[in-house]
Amino acid sequence: MTYMKNVLFLTLVILTGCSKSATDAKLPIPPKLIVFISIDQFRYDYLTRFAPFFGADGFNHLIKKGANFVNCEYEHATTKTSVGHSVMMSGAYPRTTGIVANNWYDRDLRRLTYSVEDTLSPVLGLIQKSNRDGRSPRKFNGTNLGDALKHHNGNKSKVFAVSCKDDASILMAGRSANAAYWMNDAEGGFFTSSYYMKAFPEWVETFNREHSFDKWFGAKWDLLLGEKDYPMIDISALRYYDYPKSWSGTLPYQIGISLEKPDADYYNLLIESPFSSEALLDFTERLTVEEELGADEFPDILCISFSANDEIGHCFGPNSREVMDVTIRTDRYLERLFKFMDKAVGDEHILYVLTSDHGVAVMPEELKRLEIESGRVKPPVIEKLVQEAMTKKFGKLDVESSYVGRMANLDFYFNRSALDEKKIDKKAAEDYISQVLTKSMPQIFRVYTAEHLMHGNISQDTVLRLVQNNYHTENSGDLVIILKPNFVWDRNEVGTEHGSPYSYDRHVPLILYGTNWIKPGNFGTPCSPADIAPTLSTIFGIDAPVGFEGKILKEVIRFSK
Known part of the structure; x- marks a missing residue:
């Protein structure tokens, strides 16, 4: 309209x-x-x-x-x-x-x-x-x-x-x-x-x-x-x-x-x-x-x-x-x-x-000194957690080397070939891992599945609306992971980042x-x-x-x- x-x-x-x-x-x-x-x-x-x-x-x-x-x-x-x-x-x-x-x-x-x-x-x-x-x-x-x-x-x-x-x-x-x-x-x-x-x-x-x-x-x-x-x-x-x-x-x-x-x-x-x-x-x-x-x-x-x-x-x-x-x-x-x-x-x-x-976000270490909850999350930690959880539930892979495609920005991508090898329904994998991540990592605010983002109506919830605007059926991940405010995706434990749906980045x-x-x-x-x-x-x-x-x-x- x-x-x-x-x-x-x-x-x-x-x-x-x-x-x-x-x-x-x-x-x-x-x-x-x-x-x-x-x-x-x-x-x-x-x-x-x-x-x-x-x-x-x-x-x-x-x-x-x-x-x-x-x-x-x-x-x-x-x-x-x-x-x-x-x-x-x-x-x-x-x-x-x-x-x-x-x-x-x-x-x-x-x-x-x-x-x-x-x-x-x-x-x-x-x-x-x-x-x-x-x-x-x-x-x-x-x-x-x-x-x-x-x-x-x-x-x-x-x-x-x-x-x-x-x-x-x-x-x-x-x-x-x-x-x-x-x-x-x-x-x-x-x-x-x-x-x-x-x-x-x-x-x-x-x-x-x-x-x-x-x-x-x-x-x-x-x-x-x-x-x-x-x-x-x-x-x-x-x-x-x-x-x-x-x-x-x-x-x-x-x-x-x-x-x-x-x-x-x-x-x-x-x-x-x-x-x-x-x-x-x-x-x-x-x-x-x-x-x-x-x-x-x-x-x-x-x-x-x-x-x-x-x-x-x-x-x-x-x-x-x-x-x-x-x-x-x-x-x-x-x-x-x-x-x-x-x-x-x-x-x-x-x-x-x-x-x-x-x-851009303020350095997490600066905020911690003010007793504001903040921190850094390394993408490989997500990848390791997913691999271990999928292996435990669905078993070791014989042909493919990993269930993980890649963690990139807010997006997690499954190795679709690995899901095919084990005949795992993609929606079932999304639902399972979204629950694993939410329960295992207190730094995470929300995890959205591709199924939800593709078929849900545009939401009045601010964060969900922003994620929906960002979601592209071909290029986006199978899961979109939103960290809590003042947490940043980080690889080398120094500097600061942007890329979140929060006002300091928007x-x-x-x-x-x-x-x-x-x-x-x-x-x-x-x-x-x-x-x-x-x-x-x-x-x-x-x-x-x-x-x-x-x-x-x-x-x-x-x-x-």
Whole structure:
């Protein structure tokens, strides 16, 4: 019903934009350029916690002049990078798109597969070690905003995406994009896929030959502000930091100081530092000029995903000095971006979107010191428990080696061949193991079976609804395991994680700013990043992406008379 209401509203807007209506309400001329900004792993509370340290022209350029939604939460359970970036540009959930996580278990291949893995599309400029190194958006089912815009005007619009990460860039760019670019962590520079083009444009070749990434070799990442502005250092927490190679202690850190010259280790360190955001902006500015974005009557889309915040957040946690520092630096990077775009295109011709793909959990050890129940759960523990329980009930296998396919994210996959060997009904196995896990592991909140998720009605229960939105019949597991709040899936006992259906992973910023299209103000309306694509489609006066489920944020659209 919500989908049909949105379709009807969008249809009315398109029609009334082309003819006189009773109210004569119509849309203004569309923006020349959408600049769609995603800050990877950016909790909503970063906007409020660190607000005293923001300048006037970074985050505040959007917050003070745009529509700031303070109650924006994702409506899916597996809050991961690939999922968030696919939702924000399509308005569709994993149950439709198939992007259920960054990686999921492929039952036919009997291994993990990556959300943008594609054996048919080699990466340009990369010596492939395996055909699994190819990249494209082919695993994404459906279309996104860029696809819809290009379809509307006969491919005359340009759509680009840039990021440190390939999945973020590709899933924002969509199927019809001119290109998705991401950082080369082996050699420096930027990659793209042969899915988009047969050869790099000359300007990209030139950019990569300049080795601009190397200018941070030996650079020091130090506190941007005075030390008194940062939280006190908790020495006991340092042993839980997931330090990148060669780093230890606390800020400052140096990038590649122990290396003889820039190499793969250096480029990996660069990506895990704030300086990668500067490299991203260098490339973005070059792209904007060389591809002449926003230069004609056909609207263009530029997607930018800042990944350093995620890398740093995983290592140090949301309450660290490092996360505070990269957040303040991001404010300054946004100021640089806005000033450049104003000169290149004109602020009055641009509509900005700022959001994030997910939040992150506080380090469990920090919460334990506050006597808050929390902890870490290792996926192999689940796999071992299932194998032992199945063997005890159904006996040892003769042909297959294990009843376990894989534990991946929230999803547990049976080895279907093992079930066939023992002639075990899949539903019976799901029911049995869900009971075993619930009784054996107090860290578990709920276990949902595939049978329940496939045949149950969409629930009013929040967690179940989020899991249902995330469940895809082909790509999701036979069981979906939800841990209790403040417990994280963990493999190495350091750092922190995201990926849960709880608010600390789902609550993210959403700010829209465009003088001619968006009404300014703070809005408490409950919303989701899935609402962005249908809202922008309304402003463009085009059909929304196929299968969108988000709603149109009608209250902020500035219609003209």
